[in-house]
Amino acid sequence: MTMYREKRFEEIKRLLAERKELSIEDIMHAVGVSRDTARRDIVALADSGAGRRTRGGIVSLTFGHTVPSYSERLKLFSAEKTAMASRALALIKPGGVYFVDDSTTLLKLSQSIDGEVTIYTHSLDNAIALSVKSDVTLRVLGGKLNHHGRYFFAPQSLAELSRIAFDAAFIGATAIAQDGVYFPYADDAEVKATLAEAARQVVVVSETQKFQIQAPYRGFALDAIDTLITERPLTASERGWFAPHTSLLAANA
Known part of the structure; x- marks a missing residue:
């Protein structure tokens, strides 16, 4: 079942905090939406300051600006x-x-x-x-x-x-x-x-x-x-x- 928008956003932000980088496919599978909906969610989340859009996905705002630990x-x-x-x-x-x-x-x-x-x-x-x-x-x-x-x-x-x-x-x-x-x-x-x-x-x-x-x-x-x-x-x-x-x-x- 497709999640409501607010619930989707909460789950996407939780995953983004954990993984630092999500592809469109990651979002499609995680919250059960179409490719077009995943793209719209990425745009909305980036516009709200929750992350930074990339070609094919979204990354956390700190991704690429710090050296992550091995773990x-x-x-x-x-x-x-x-x-x-x-x-x-x-x-x-x-x-x-x-x-x-x-x-x-x-x-x-x-x-x-x-x-x-x-x-x-x-x-x-x-x-x-x-x-x-x-x-x-x-x-x-x-x-x-x-x-x-x-x-x-x-x-x-x-x-x-x-x-x-x-x-x-x-x-x-x-x-x-x-x-x-x-x-x-x-x-x-x-x-x-x-x-x-x-x-x-x-x-x-x-x-x-x-x-x-x-x-x-x-x-x-x-x-x-x-x-x-x-x-x-x-x-x-x-x-x-x-x-x-x-x-x-x-x-x-």
């Missing part, structure tokens, strides 16, 4: 994101050299990595998670911190990345369209473009809601993706976007 970040993970991270983890082999991008799902991956591997990242949160892994050789790209995206960037990092044949680059996606994978920041899109050229395997880890989102800067074309990990199997129409060589892995399959 606080663990609360961000839905069962779907945890399952996607587990799929990604299976692709990491001892002795390998990998790049791990910034996203909450890939943060879960970073928290799950153990063993003797080398991990490059430009993500502040990944660096914090990996810093306690004594067997992991951690290499953090330097530069200026993007406070909202929580990643570091310097132009010289592109040259450094282009020289490394990563066994795999694990990349999140802000938006996926038929002509490519998109990101909200031009410099970060350059990082992803460089990784797509340099890595032996390009692994995009993305929820299917990203197919409905738009972002301004294209990182690379869909045919650059070797493996796509999503939370559910793609529809026939969605599968048609991707090249025959792209391996499509669903966390709940």
Whole structure:
């Protein structure tokens, strides 16, 4: 049964305080409403000062402005994101050299990595998670911190990345369209473009809601993706976007 509006708002605010970030799908499932109603609720809650709208959801007003503790970040993970991270983890082999991008799902991956591997990242949160892994050789790209995206960037990092044949680059996606994978920041899109050229395997880890989102800067074309990990199997129409060589892995399959 659909909750009354006031009751919905109370539940959404409670979940937002607990998880710090909610997607449209999280709200749809939590309070039993349609996508359009979830979007309207997000707008109303943001207008009332209960949170800050993002592409595809809402975050708490402090999200991105403080460094959360390890336990606080663990609360961000839905069962779907945890399952996607587990799929990604299976692709990491001892002795390998990998790049791990910034996203909450890939943060879960970073928290799950153990063993003797080398991990490059430009993500502040990944660096914090990996810093306690004594067997992991951690290499953090330097530069200026993007406070909202929580990643570091310097132009010289592109040259450094282009020289490394990563066994795999694990990349999140802000938006996926038929002509490519998109990101909200031009410099970060350059990082992803460089990784797509340099890595032996390009692994995009993305929820299917990203197919409905738009972002301004294209990182690379869909045919650059070797493996796509999503939370559910793609529809026939969605599968048609991707090249025959792209391996499509669903966390709940």
